[in-house]
Amino acid sequence: MEVDYLFQIGDKIIYPMHGAGVIEGIEEKEIQGQTQKYYVIKILMNNMQVLIPIKNVTNLRIRSVENKISMENVLDIVHQGESDRSLSWKQRYQINSDKMRTGKLQEGAEVVRDLTRIQNEKTLNSSEKQMLQNAKKILVGELGLIRGITEVQATDLLKTIING
Structure with a gap:
């Protein structure tokens, strides 16, 4: 039986809320008595390996x-x-959370842009600081993969673009 996989080994992917990664393998595993196929994904930013059931x-919007x-x-x-800039922090947090959950490049980039601009004017609360860190991590990871540059280079490039 031939299975049609969405991704192949070596594909570069974005796992929303976790960041950029590479498909390192496709394995069949038995976990809690259930056998299924998994993508083995290496998340680049923290050098973590995750198993995601192919189904x-x-x-998960990968x-x-x-x-x-x-x-x-x-x-x-x-x-x-x-x-x-007219939104309250609660409204802004909800909108930004929704954007991050989509996993879309543009949505995540808008979160980085908007929260960075606010942070340049005043201190963000801890929830928004965390969201900004996560959004930057994902954007920097994707930028690095696309441009073939290091995390540091991608971070510097992003700072230059946002701050004009």
Whole structure:
């Protein structure tokens, strides 16, 4: 029986809320008496390995890394885009949480842009600080994979783009 996999070994992916990774393998494992196939994913930022049941990949919104053109368009939006400063922190936190859950490149980049701009003006609360760190980690990881640069280089590039 031939199985059609969404990803292949070596594919670069984004696992929302965890960051950029690479599919290192596809394994069949028995866990709690149930045998199923898993993607073996190496999450690059913390050098962690995770097993994701293949049947859960779409529900978890795991996606392929975007291409250079998409990344350039998103970075342009980050640089040029406007931030809504009229929202209360609770409203902003809810909107940003929803954006992060989508796993989409542009949504995550907007969170980084907006929270960084606010942080440049005043101190973020601990929840928003944590969200900003996670959003940056994911964006920097994807930027590094697309451009073929290190985490430090990607972080510096992102700072330059956001701060203009």
